[in-house]
Structure formats: structure tokens, C-alpha cells
């Protein structure tokens with residue numbers, strides 16, 4: 001590689017951030033230690049005074065976690081990163097570290113359930129005003145951001161309806177209102193959408209999803225400028241303790257090495273499945289960002305370099321039809337995780353989005369017939385076969401039932 005050229009993403013996913021000890025190990029070392037030793041009392045004093053850089057305690061920082069943080073910062077194109085125990089720890093600490101009583105937070109309504117809870121239930125307990133908007137409605141963003149605001153939180157594409165937010169337009173409005181923009185980029189991954197390039201200030205991830213990608217560990221990441229991480233985020237992080245276990249960091253480092261291959265293959269399969277579902281009479285609607293039929297197709301093409309690994313669709317026949325389909329799968333597994341090598345299917349209305357209530361679900365477009373599919377790494381033809389046999393099973397029953405009514 002010419003030395004004046006930055007390594008490509010695929011290479012950074014494997015090499016960026018590596019620390020090699022004097023034992024010259026090839027794979028990243030797992031520093032499974034809670035604390036670090038000092039040569040002398042004077043050294044310890046100097047470390048605590050901030051005069052010497054030295055690991056102190058794994059709640060603050062750990063070398064295996066540092067490798068993951070530096071690798072994620074490199075692939076995101078961010079100045080700094082801190083990793084957290086879960087994706088929710090990332091969202092929660094990214095938000096709370098910078099908020100105070102009297103602040104106002106504007107969020108796109110289509111959010112992961114627990115993010116929705118933080119904004120609608122937790123923030124008001126501290127006198128922070130939450131404002132929800134329809135993420136696709138620029139007039140609503142404009143109205144909500146016409147007064148001083150501390151933070152904007154949004155997810156794009158969203159879970160489970162794959163709604164998108166125009167990152168550049170919202171970032172411009174948010175900055176004019178004095179807000180920082182936090183983007184939950186889990187569904188897109190850093191490979192398919194680069195929020196910082198569209199004006200976002202902070203990007204958060206659940207590393208549990210595509211970064212591990214093999215359903216093993218929980219983890220999260222917060223990325224932003226060096227100044228924001230050091231001055232706003234780090235004091236909160238260090239003193240409240242949402243730190244990532246070095247063991248989980250090590251697993252996620254290994255996951256990143258294959259992430260580009262996995263996400264590319266799973267996205268190709270997801271598009272093929274979305275196109276197939278669009279052709280089926282049992283299916284009333286399909287949502288996939290890069291399909292022509294997606295209501296925000298143009299935005300997806302501008303903002304994303306691929307549609308991702310998730311497909312959402314709606315069946316004729318409501319909950320009974322959806323349950324019959326889920327129960328009919330032989331290969332695809334019922335599970336509420338996503339971004340896994342195994343294909344996973346969820347019925348949002350009765351699981352991930354049960355708690356938000358029927359009214360909010362209907363505002364988000366989640367019906368009793370909505371099914372969310374996280375496409376894995378299995379052979380695509382076999383996935384299509386599994387979907388076909390489950391649809392035939394369900395539709396046979398559905399038509400029989402319809403004939404009886």
C-alpha cells in the first residue's frame with residue numbers, strides 16, 4: 001500500500017488499534033485484569049496527578065478495550081471512542097453525561113424501545129424536557145428545533161420499520177438550535193452509513209449486533225471528537241462505571257475482523273429476500289431501504305451505501321398470520337436479537353415493541369401483521385426455501401380460514 005494513502009476500511013477492521021507487547025503476539029492480547037501495578041509510590045502519585053500516562057484500573061481504561069476503541073475510531077473516522085458494557089450503556093451515558101435540569105431533548109419517535117424509555121421516562125425525572133417528532137417530517141424537525149435544545153437523538157434506519165432521517169438536514173437545524181446530534185447507527189453499521197460525514201456529532205453503537213455479529217457478547221461504543229469525549233463523556237464514564245469487560249472487547253475485536261464480509265453477504269441476501277417477499281401475495285408490504293418501493297428510497301441512496309441486513313414486512317391476516325409464519329420457519333429462529341450470523345425473526349408488536357403501547361405502535365406503523373427479519377449468513381437459496389415453505393403453510397391456513405368466515 002502506498003504510504004501516503006489511508007488504509008481501506010476492510011484493512012482497518014483487521015489491523016487498526018493493535019497494541020503488540022514485547023512478546024510479539026500476533027493476535028490481540030486479552031488483558032483480563034482489573035487493576036495495574038505501579039513501580040513505586042512516586043509513580044502512583046504521578047499517574048494520579050496525570051503527569052504520566054499509565055493504565056490504572058479497568059473501569060477507566062484497559063489495553064484490550066483500548067485496542068477496540070482505537071479500531072472503532074479508525075473505521076468511523078472519529079477522533080475518539082469509548083466502549084461500554086452494552087449498547088444501552090452507550091446511549092444512556094452519551095446522553096446523560098452532557099444533560100442538566102432544564103435542558104430540552106428532541107428525538108425521532110422511531111427509536112429502539114429502551115432509548116424511547118430513557119427519553120420519555122428517565123429524562124423527565126431530572127427535569128429534562130423530551131420532544132418527539134416524526135423523523136421523516138422535516139417541518140416537525142424545524143418546529144421542534146426552533147427553540148434552544150441540548151441534544152438530538154435519532155436512529156436511522158429505525159427499528160423495526162426502517163424509517164430514515166435526513167442526517168444532513170437535521171444536523172443543520174440542530175446545530176442552529178445549539179444542540180449536539182447523537183446518531184444510533186446500529187442498523188446501518190459504520191460500513192453502510194457514516195453519520196459524522198453528514199454532520200452528526202456523536203455516533204453510538206450496540207456492538208452486540210453486527211460488530212460481534214455472532215450472538216456471543218454484549219457491548220457498546222460511543223464515538224465523537226477528542227474534546228467531547230475527554231471533557232464531557234469521560235468524567236461521567238469513569239465515575240459511573242458502564243465500562244466494557246476486556247473479555248467482551250476481545251471477542252468484539254475478533255468479530256470486527258470479519259464484519260465487512262458478513263455485512264456485505266448478509267445485505268446481499270437481505271435485498272434478495274426483500275425482492276422475493278415483494279412478489280408474494282401473502283405479503284401486503286415490504287420495507288427495505290434500497291428498494292424502489294421504500295418511501296424514502298432517494299434518501300437511502302444518498303445517505304447509505306447499502307440497505308443493510310434487516311428486512312421488515314407485513315402479512316395479510318394480522319397477528320394470527322404472523323405467529324403462524326414464525327412458527328412455520330424451520331431454519332430461521334425466533335429471537336429478538338439482530339445482526340447475527342443466524343437469521344432471526346421477531347414479531348415486534350408482541351415483543352420488542354409491546355411495552356410502548358398500541359397507540360404509539362400505530363403511530364410508528366407497526367401493525368399486528370408486521371414481521372422483522374434479521375438476515376444471517378446461511379445459504380440464500382435455503383433461506384428463500386424456508387421462507388417459501390413457511391408462507392405456503394401460513395397462507396394455506398389463512399385462505400382456509402378466510403373461506404370459513
Ligand SMILES: *Cc1c(COP(=O)(O)O)cnc(C)c1O
Nearest residue numbers: 086087088112184186206208219
Ligand atoms: C440493540 C440495540 C440497542 C441496545 O443495545 P444493547 O447492546 O442490547 O444494550 C440500541 N439501539 C439499537 C438500534 C439496537 O438495535
